Amino acid sequence: MKDYINEPDKRKSLYGKRAIKDFGLMPSLKGVMSDEETTGLADYLYHKYDK
Ligand code: HEM
Secondary structure, three states, X not given: OHHHHHOOXXXXXXXXXXXXXXXXXXXXXXXXXXXXHHHHHHHHHHHHOOO
């Protein structure tokens, strides 16, 4: 998750071709979010969201 925020790449995508064909590749957020923020976000999404 943290890697994809900074370096989206079609070879890493698990959604696959359909999402990329319809929406394009996600823009890189490199420099926009700090390491602390991406860690906190990934922790939230994996462990706290919907609980
Ligand atoms: C911190 C915010 C964000 C997070 C955590 C995030 C996370 C992700 C993840 C995990 C995927 C799936 C990759 C896969 O296929 O395995 C994805 C796909 C995608 N995201 Fe984001 N994203 C964020 C912000 C954005 C923003 C700001 C945009 C557009 C303005 C965007 C557009 C897309 C699109 C179009 C895809 C599907 C195509 C692709 O896989 O590149 N995302 N995102």
